[in-house]
Amino acid sequence: MDFESAxxxxxxxxxxxxxxxxxLDVSGIEVMGRISRIGALASQRVERDLAAAAVxxxxxxxxxxxxxxxxxxxxxxxxxxxxxxxxxxxxxxxRLARRGLVERLPWERDGRVVLMRLTPLGVELxxxxxxxxxxxxxxxxxxxxxxxxxxLAALLRKVSARVxxxx
Numbered sequence: 001m002d003f004e005s006a007x008x009x010x011x012x013x014x015x016x017x018x019x020x021x022x023x024l025d026v027s028g029i030e031v032m033g034r035i036s037r038i039g040a041l042a043s044q045r046v047e048r049d050l051a052a053a054a055v056x057x058x059x060x061x062x063x064x065x066x067x068x069x070x071x072x073x074x075x076x077x078x079x080x081x082x083x084x085x086x087x088x089x090x091x092x093x094x095r096l097a098r099r100g101l102v103e104r105l106p107w108e109r110d111g112r113v114v115l116m117r118l119t120p121l122g123v124e125l126x127x128x129x130x131x132x133x134x135x136x137x138x139x140x141x142x143x144x145x146x147x148x149x150x151x152l153a154a155l156l157r158k159v160s161a162r163v164x165x166x167x
Contacts, residue, residue, distance in 0.1 A: 010034050031159070042140060046133065053129050055096075058084055060129065062092045063101060063118065067126040072105055072115035101125060 010033040017026040047057045055063070065081040066073060073081075079089045093116055096102040101122035107113040118126065141149055 010037060042136075045136060049132065049136065050129065053125060055125070056092075058082070058088060059092045059096055062089065062096060063122055063126050064130065066102065066116060066118045067123065067130070072117040074107070074113055074115060078116065096122070
């Protein structure tokens with residue numbers, strides 16, 4: 001296959017590596033390169049689209065984590081769900097709290113632990129922005145029919161199971 005004349009960025013990158021390092025099997029780039037590139041490009045798009053709401057992608061991830069929880073969460077739970085560092089979680093929650101989108105509550109069982117939950121203003125922002133987020137995802141997947149989406153989800157779930165920590 002002539003990767004230079006056809007295909008996408010990943011095809012061209014693979015072809016470059018095949019020329020530069022012909023002894024190496026670079027076929028994994030076909031999948032992992034695309035997963036990484038699609039994720040990065042989709043994140044950039046979400047970041048641009050969220051600028052109007054004056055929240056970053058990381059802040060939106062924190063808001064969405066709190067929005068889908070049925071109870072207030074500890075910082076460690078938000079960190080685990082968002083894959084942010086603990087320090088980044090703290091900085092994002094600080095900014096969101098200053099804007100009145102998140103509130104901190106003491107945990108009755110341990111006074112050293114702080115719980116977080118959305119304020120009504122935070123709920124309003126998520127209710128307004130999350131449907132747009134879903135619309136963007138639908139646009140990205142518009143070229144696939146329902147069966148292809150299910151197949152892709154199943155295949156990605158298999159890959160994810162090898163990467164995700166157990167639990």
